Structures are given as structure tokens and as C-alpha cells.
Amino acid sequence: MRVSQFFLSTLKEAPSDAEVVSHKLMLRAGLIKRLTSGVYTWMPLGLRVLRKVENIIREEMNRGGAIELLMPAVQPAELWKESTRWDQYGPELLRIKDRHQRDFCFGPTHEEVVSDVVRREIKSYRQLPLNFYQIQTKFRDEIRPRFGVMRGREFIMKDAYSFHADYEDLQREYLNMHETYSRIFTRLGLKFRAVAADTGSIGGTGSHEFHVLADSGEDAIAYCPQSDYAANVELAEAVAPKTPRPAASQPLQKVPTPDVKTIAELCAFLKIPAERTVKAVVVDGTNDQPVLLLIRGDHELNLVKAGKLAQIRQPVAFSSAESIRAAFGADPGSLGPAGYSGTVIADRAVMAMADFVIGANANDHHYTGANFIRDFPEPVATDIRNVVTGDASPDGKGTLAICRGIEVGHIFQLRTKYSTALKLAFLDESGKSQIMEMGCYGIGVTRIVAAAIEQNHDERGIMFPRAIAPFDVAIVPIGYHKSTQVKAATDQLYDDLIAEGIDVLLDNRDERPGAMFADMELIGVPHRVVIGERGLKDGQLEYKGRRDTQPHNLPLTEAINSIKSML
């Protein structure tokens, strides 16, 4: 491709509404243009990247045995009412009416439609298993679209749905998709991690998220560098400390702590570290009585974990000031188990503490030297906190570290949630009607482009992994329009590279070299060749990889082979 026949629209300055690097760089490089909040046009350069991502996904899905189809973006309400999601989905579902005032929605996902296809087509166990996928535009009316294409409202997703005669076969396919996804992200050239995930609103049981690792990621991931354990921070189990609780060595003392409300203030006031304190959080219990939760001062309560406890009412709600005062005789900031007869639940880390500091259930007073059994009854012990760096890995193979990631893929074992609602039945070998097992597997195609940039950029611009770069090689001739030697050598190299099937971009604009260099670096072309009279008179041209600090010379005669070997 010659720049003169293509369309580049680079910007020196990023529009002021862009916040994160990937968004800024995508705008500056002219990959995307915003149409309205969370809705973007993919410009020619961006589309090249998007297509490369799509093609890798398509090839690997095909290799994994999935079959591509294309379903409608606009879907009738009836199907959604049948699955009961028309009422459940909420405002994220973009609802529209046709000219007859009939209800439709713009599909945020396609369980309903694919189920409809399958129940019409599949009658026998002989037709199973089946895995249908598509690469298609979705619309989710996000509360707050942000970060450009990272959390857009309209986006492209690869979604796959598998159907099985039994659970065992679903598990087989789930593993197959897990491996397929790993191949996809590996081929895309991204650093990623598959993490065990909560099943969230879609429902079902087994679930893994695939995260591209980047400091700017929205999700915190706990992983074990010594093993392949990885989980969402919300989900990672905080295991019980191995060290037993030390014996009490301090006397229980009630100390005045005027105006101390928070753990930070308490630590500053008593000049002790947060690990020696216990914070008390009160939530509504199932029996309408408040439940007292105890967490080590430096730890964070995990509401997802707490919400799963039978004693705690769903959804988890912090108790009102009045009910706290009625139950504890003190206000938040001075609470503890002293004299409280209701349910007390402590995090496992708290159970290993001795001589700690805790609220005295009297305003502006805390206890120091507090100990279980001696001073308070031993509470129920369980895991109700977020893991932190240095916690033991739940798989027992080392300690946890925490990193940030961008969720780009998610696989689920849906089991029979939709197949029951939408009556996906088939006849088994004995002629009996059975409900299908179902799995679903999504990849955020457009988000991958943003995530790849988030992970691969420098102060000059994007550093695309080769597999998804808009072009493999940029040729920057100096004096293309002046020097016949430069033009001849450039055109020759360009033709030779094209003949080799290499995606090459020839910058034949009559620009100053600096401007061309800057653009080629901004748009992230991984390899650059410079041809000028200076080098040409020694039969040399200059090569520089996008990640190299210095260029080096290549003999013109070996240029093709050298470049090929570097790709």
C-alpha cells in the first residue's frame, strides 16, 4: 500500500476528551473517530487492525471445531420474554419499536437467537455436539461508556454457543474453548492470563475470564507466580493463616479515643500499625438482626463473599445508624463484639490475632490488648475479605501477587439455564426427550485492539504486535520525489516485498523525513526501512524495529531476506 492511495489522518494533539493512553493513541493515529458517546467509526487504518484480530479469532475458532454463522442484530421482544430477560435485563438493553409499535431490541448478546436456531434445527443426539459462533456488532447501553472503544456501547464481539447431550461433553468443549482462547491470545501477541471468575448475571457454573495484563486495567487479578493459579480479586480465597493464634500477653484495657472514627485515625492516635487493629462492619442479617463482621484493620471487606453467607441478607446492606445504635449502644467508629449477643463473623485472619485493638461499643473508646475467648466469645470464622499481595495462594503453591487486567474474553458453562427456558430438547438414544447442556464463549474483538495498545505503547505511539499491526513494514524514502536512485530503489524494494506477500506501507508523501518517521511510529508499524541517497551510495539502507533504540544498516542486496527473517 502506498500512502498516496490510502488514508492516514494523524493528529499531533489528542482530543481533550480522551483519558487513557489507548484511547488517545487510537484517536491520534486515526484508527477510530467518535460518532457519539460510546459509538465509534473504524477508520481504514483501524479497520485493518480489527480485521487482523478477527481473522486470527476466526481461524482458531474454526480449528477448534466451531462453525461460523451470522445472526441478526435486531431481535424480537417475544424471544426475550420467553427467556424472561426482557424484564430482567434492565436499561442496558436498547429497546426499539418498529412501525407497528412492536417491541424489538438491539442484541447485547445472542443466547435467545441462537437457541431459537438450535431448537428448530436440532432434534436428535446424533446432531450434537454443536458449537456455533459469529463475529458481530453488539449494543449495550452502558451506564457510563468510557475509555473509547474499551468500554463502548456499540462494539464487535465474537460470541460462540455450544450445545451438548450431557454435562460431561459440555466440560470437554469448555476445556477445548479454554485452549482455543489461549491459542488466540498467544497468536495475537498479547500477555494474558486466564482467571477463575464469578459467574455473575449470565448464570451457570464454571467460568473463566481472559485478561490482557496492563497496569491501566479495570480489573484486579490475584495470581500466583509460582503456579498457574489466577482469579478475580473478588473471588480469590483468602486462606486461613498457617501460624496459630499467639497467647494473650496484654491486659484488656478500655482507652479513650476522642474523635477517632477510622482505622487510619486509630492507628495515628495509638501509634500502632493497622495489622494490630480489627475493624467492625455491621450489615443486615437474615433474621433482621444486625450482623457484626470483623476484618483486620489493613484488610478490605469483600461484599461478594459476605453476601454468600447464610446469616447475611441479600443483597448486602450496611445497617442504618439507628439500628446500629440500638444493637450496640454506640456509633460506627467505636464498635466491637463486647457485650454483643447477635451474630459475629470474623475473617480468618482476625482469628489468628492476639492483643488487638477494637471498638469498645462506647463512643470514643476502644479496647487495647483484646483477645478472643478470654475477652469475647470466639466468633464464626470464614473468608470475608479481599486477598492482598503476599497472601498464601489457595492452591498451596506459593504466595499471591496482584496485577491489573483488561477482560477480553469470557467462557461460561451455562448448563441448562437457557435451554430449559427456551425448551432446547433433543431425543436421546432411547428416544427420550432431554434438555441440552449449553456453554457460551465471548471475545471482545474491538476491546482487544485497545487492550493491545494499552499493553504495547511508548511516548511516540503504538507498538503493535506483528500479528495485528496495520502493516508489517513501513518504507520511508528520503527524497522520493527528487532522487531517481531513491525512487528506483524504493519502488524495487516495495515490489519485492509485496511479491513476498508482506504487508508493506510505502510513505510516498512529499513530507519531511521527521514527519514521516513520527507518523509511522505513531501508528505502530513494527518494522521500518529508510532509503536515502546517503546510504544508497554505499549500497545500504537503514532498518529500525519499532522497539529498537538504534537503527542499523542493511546491504540493499540482502534487504529482502533480512527483512523476511525479522518478521
Added chain:
RNA sequence: CGGGGUGUGGCGCAGUCCGGUAGCGCAGGGCGUUUGGGACGCCAAGGUCGCAGGUUCGAAUCCUGCCACCCCGACCA
């Protein structure tokens, strides 16, 4: 949804407090000089100042309403 902020030429901004008829940089056009890291000079062009109403002799500027966009927020003792 709640809180905060911003709308001025394609992009980045000044001007708004204190009304007097719109300016800067970049990009784009023409001519010339330049050409190995975002060139320089000259000339020309480009704006319903988000929209609608109001106040005023006069509104980008003051008032009212609306719209759009951006940022923050659902880990609290």
C-alpha cells in the same frame, strides 16, 4: 442515576468574572525557499461562539430552559 466540569474554525486552546461585534498555535489551500527526526516566509481562506428564548442601543460574555460531551461515584466505621 447522583456529584463535578466543558461546549468558541478539522484538532488543541485564549477571550466570559468586568457586554462594544472574535483571537492564537497546529492542520488544510496558493506561491517561493527548504528536505535524514513533526521546516520557514509571504498571501489567501475558514467561525450560526452547542441550541432556543430573554435582558440590553448592543450578548461568545448577563438571565432562563434545553441539548451534547467528559470526569468522579456502587470496598464505610
